[in-house]
Amino acid sequence: MKNILIILAVAAVFASNKITAQTPTTDDIKSVNEVVTADNVEWGWLNPLRGDKSPAAGKLWGDRTKNEPAGFLVKFKKGFSSPPHIHNITYRGVVIKGLLHNDDENAEKQWLPAGSYWQQPAGEAHITAADGEDNMAFLDIQEGPYLVKPTSEAFDNGERPVNVDKTNLVWLNANDIQWVSEKSNVETAFLWGSHKENQLRATLLKLPAGFNGSIKNLSPNFRAVVISGGLTHQFSKKDAKADLQPGSYFGAEENATSLISTEMETVLYIRSNGDFEVK
Numbered sequence: 275m276k277n278i279l280i281i282l283a284v285a286a287v288f289a290s291n292k293i294t295a296q297t298p299t300t301d302d303i304k305s306v307n308e309v310v311t312a313d314n315v316e317w318g319w320l321n322p323l324r325g326d327k328s329p330a331a332g333k334l335w336g337d338r339t340k341n342e343p344a345g346f347l348v349k350f351k352k353g354f355s356s357p358p359h360i361h362n363i364t365y366r367g368v369v370i371k372g373l374l375h376n377d378d379e380n381a382e383k384q385w386l387p388a389g390s391y392w393q394q395p396a397g398e399a400h401i402t403a404a405d406g407e408d409n410m411a412f413l414d415i416q417e418g419p420y421l422v423k424p425t426s427e428a429f430d431n432g433e434r435p436v437n438v439d440k441t442n443l444v445w446l447n448a449n450d451i452q453w454v455s456e457k458s459n460v461e462t463a464f465l466w467g468s469h470k471e472n473q474l475r476a477t478l479l480k481l482p483a484g485f486n487g488s489i490k491n492l493s494p495n496f497r498a499v500v501i502s503g504g505l506t507h508q509f510s511k512k513d514a515k516a517d518l519q520p521g522s523y524f525g526a527e528e529n530a531t532s533l534i535s536t537e538m539e540t541v542l543y544i545r546s547n548g549d550f551e552v553k
Contacts, residue, residue, distance in 0.1 A: 296432055297364040297396070298416045299473050301343050301547055303336075305495045305525040307509050310334055312500075312521035320348055321422050329354065334412075334523040335497060338420040345497060345545070347521050348411050350374070350404035357401070360428050362421045364396045366414045366466060366476065368501055368543050369440075370520050372406025376437065389440035389502060389541060391465055391478075397429035410521065412499050414545060416474065445480065460485070460552050465543075472547055479542045479552065481505070486535045491526040493548025498532075499523050503540025508533040 315332035319325060329350045336344030350372070358379045367376070373385040376392050379401045386392060394400060413420075445461040459482045467475030472493075478501065479489075485505075489498075500522045506515040507524055509532060518524065526532055544550065 298343075299468065301416065301474055301495045303343060303495060304527065305335075305491075305497055306527050307530055308335075308525045309507060309516045309518070310523045311516060312519045315347060315521065317349075332521070334499065335525060336415075336418075338415060338418055341418050343416050344418060344420070345412065345414050345499065345523065348413055350402075350409040350411075352404060352407055352409065354409070355401060355403040358399055358425045359401075360397050360399055360423050360425055361394065362396055362419075362423060363415055363417050364394065364431070364433055365420065366393045367391070367411045368478075368499075370410045370412055370501055372404055372409030374409060374411055375403040375405070376400060377435070384437055384439075386437060387440055389443075389478075391436070391438045391440075391443070393433075393436040393466065395433035395435055396431045397427075398435055399425040399428045400435070412501065412521070412543060414476065414543075443478065474545065474547055476543060476545045479544050481534070481536050481540045481542070483536060483538045485540070487553050488531050488533050489526075490531045490551045490553070491528060491546070492550055493546045494528050495545075495547040496526045496528075496530075496550060497523065497545045498525070499543040501541040501543050503536060503538045505534050505536045505540050 317330050317332045319328045320331040321328035329348045332347035334345040336342050338344040338346055369386050369388050369390045371388055373387055375383045375385055376394060377384060377400055385405055443463040445463050447461050461480040463478040465476045467473060469475055500518050500520050502520055504519045507518050508515050
């Protein structure tokens with residue numbers, strides 16, 4: 275009897291740790307110089323068990339089916355509405371096209387337009403719905419696998435959901451931040467994470483029309499996704515220029531420089547384990 279009680283106690287501790295564990299704040303995987311254009315994304319089903327009733331999912335980096343960080347695109351059909359569910363891990367999302375809603379099943383619809391941001395904590399019951407003719411979002415996870423589970427398995431991991439309409443983002447310019455050249459007219463909006471050493475953080479970077487400059491990565495892990503607009507990208511002037519439209523991605527190794535030019539205002543989602551410089 276005593277041994278049974280000990281086993282049950284240990285199991286309870288492990289279960290408690292699983293429920294209260296929060297999202298990792300670092301990423302030990304070193305990024306490499308790579309580019310994935312929007313027209314070269316590999317697509318499948320977000321929830322293969324539901325087939326075409328599921329949103330489509332496109333890989334940018336990592337493998338969402340394994341226990342590792344990953345970034346991927348999700349496409350929703352107009353009128354899509356998921357059943358109430360939870361996820362086993364926390365994810366962050368940015369709307370690229372259309373209108374998306376992510377909240378408790380009884381909440382009034384808050385349609386987030388392109389450029390908006392949301393965070394869905396692990397264990398929190400919610401629905402996801404789409405109302406645009408063409409709906410696409412970028413999702414960022416720090417651990418995996420990304421699973422859909424019933425609300426009967428809901429739990430509180432201590433994190434809270436966030437929904438930020440694009441009109442509520444706070445943009446800073448070179449007068450407010452040190453790592454952006456004053457001549458660049460670049461703006462940034464902080465989304466999540468910490469600026470402590472080696473801690474993961476994510477920002478939106480707004481490049482003006484006619485920008486012709488560079489982004490130098492100073493950290494072991496740097497990944498950027500085009501949210502709106504478009505740009506041309508090179509790692510060196512010897513490389514062919516890559517045309518990166520919304521939904522495209524580029525990663526950079528530490529101390530690598532990306533040469534970038536824009537014809538229209540462009541917004542990037544940048545996730546890094548440290549600093550970067552824009553000139």
